[in-house]
Amino acid sequence: MAFDTSVFSQKELKEAVNKLEELLSHSKVVLLGAGASFCAGLPLTNQLTDSALRSDKLSNDSKEILNAIQNSFVGASPASHIEDYLSELVDWLAITTRRSNRNVDGSKVTISGIEYSNEQLLKAIDEIKLAIFDVINISVDSEIHERFVQALHRPIRPGKDSHSGTIDYLVMNYDTLIEDSLALSKLRYSDGLEGGVSGWWNPSAFEQNNLDARVFKLHGSINWAEHPPSTTPLRIATYLKRSQQQASKIMIWPASTKYRETQLDPYANLLHRARCALNPQGGSQRVLLIAGYSFGDAHINLEIERGLRSSNGNLTVIAFTSDSKPTGILESWYNNSAINEQVLIFANNGFFHAENEIISEKNIEWWKFENLTQILEGGV
Structure with missing residues (x-):
């Protein structure tokens, strides 16, 4: 459905768009969640969950574990999803691993009355990752994402001076739409891997001069794999025989887990860089643009609030x-007088900024990624 821009005949909403354009002339960080990939043909989190739970990649053990975990989330608000279940599994794994490393006899954990070993949990996690990989590893349309990055890296309005500098992308998704779109738009970027179709983890790549963008894949990526003895990502070309093992060692990890935080690289490195991106130094102004994100990652919410404060x-x-x-969390920030001057909220039925509240009787739908892209292109 086409974007109904007639809503911007309301003067106050048009002024909100002008404010957006003005702010985006500053140094930028962009945070993208699953909603930003939907227009390209990828599933929303609830759709990913449904598809993954039906996957033939899951053994009976894994299905039993997932069903037990899913039942424990009945009544959750907001609704639970596959990353919640994977987080639970990773937490159980941390317990069994710790017990096994200390040679404890009773190293198993009990889930819904059934005991599971460290090996069974590891297998379940690998199978879930394979299921997620199968759902996401499909043909997608990158047109909107290409337009999005091109709009951010050039003046939003012709004739307006805009020096985007290096834009940091904090990407919560496992897909590679942003990396692909930057490359196809001839924008120099680093995602922490060096090489080409095949590559290796080298975080010093983020320090290169003259980068247009840095991409921090905070939950990993479907084209990253772990190949022992290294525990850091490799990207293996799909036509190489080694890639046949890649899917079972996909380096993706859920949002709410302490387990991966104990790993120095790449997770801790990426989180540290995200934290730095959200803490401008030396009096410089920085704008964080958030799209397609449901604020379901407590770690990221904490880092944003820490940056604001x-x-x-x-x-x-x-x-x-x-x-x-x-x-x-948006309501909490909006009602907090210590930080609400720094928070602009573009909701479906209004614009909210400190004491400024603009209500629209119509749905604005500027939150849809394709509509936001049109706004950034000056199409309003």
Whole structure:
């Protein structure tokens, strides 16, 4: 459905768009969640969950474990999803691993009355990753994402001066749409891997001069694999025989787990760089643009709030949400007088910024990634 831009005949909403354009002339960080990939043909989190749970990659043990975990989340608000279940599994794995490493006799854990070993949990995690890989590893349309990155890396309005500098992309998704779109747009970027179709993890690649973008894959990527003895990512060309083992060692990890935080690279390195991106130094102004994200990752929410509080007003958050008005953590920030001047919320039925509240009777739908892209291109 085409974007109904007639809603911007309301003067206050048009002024909100002008404010957006003005802010995006500053140094930028972009945070993207699953909603940003939907227009390209990839599933939303709930759709990914349904498809993964039906996958033929899952053994009976894995299905039993997942069913037990899913039942434990009945009544969750917001609704639980596959990353929650994977997080639970990883937490159980941390317990069994710790017990096994200490040679404890009773190293198994009990889930819904059934005991599972460290090996069974590892197998279940690998199978779930394979299921996720199968759902996401499909043909997609990168047109909107190419337009999105091109709009961010050039002046939004012709004739307006805009020096985008290096843009940091904090990507929550496992897909490679942003990397592909940057490359196809001839924008120099680093995702922490060097090489080409095949590559290896080298975080110093983020330090290269003259980069247009840095991409921090905070939950890993479907084209990253772990090949022992190394525990850091490799990207293996699909036509190489080694790639046949890649799917079982996919380096993706869920949002809410402490287990991966104990790994120095790549997770801790990426999180550290994200933290630095959200904490501008030396009085410089930085804008964080958030799209397609449901604020379900407590770690990331904490880092954003920490950035808001510690930046002395130099970090501004622009958040797009499909909710009619601020809810959850966005409502908390909106009602917090210590930071709400730094938070602009573009909701489905209004614009909310500190004391400024603009309500629309129509659905604005500027939160849809394709519509936001049109706005960034100056199409409003």
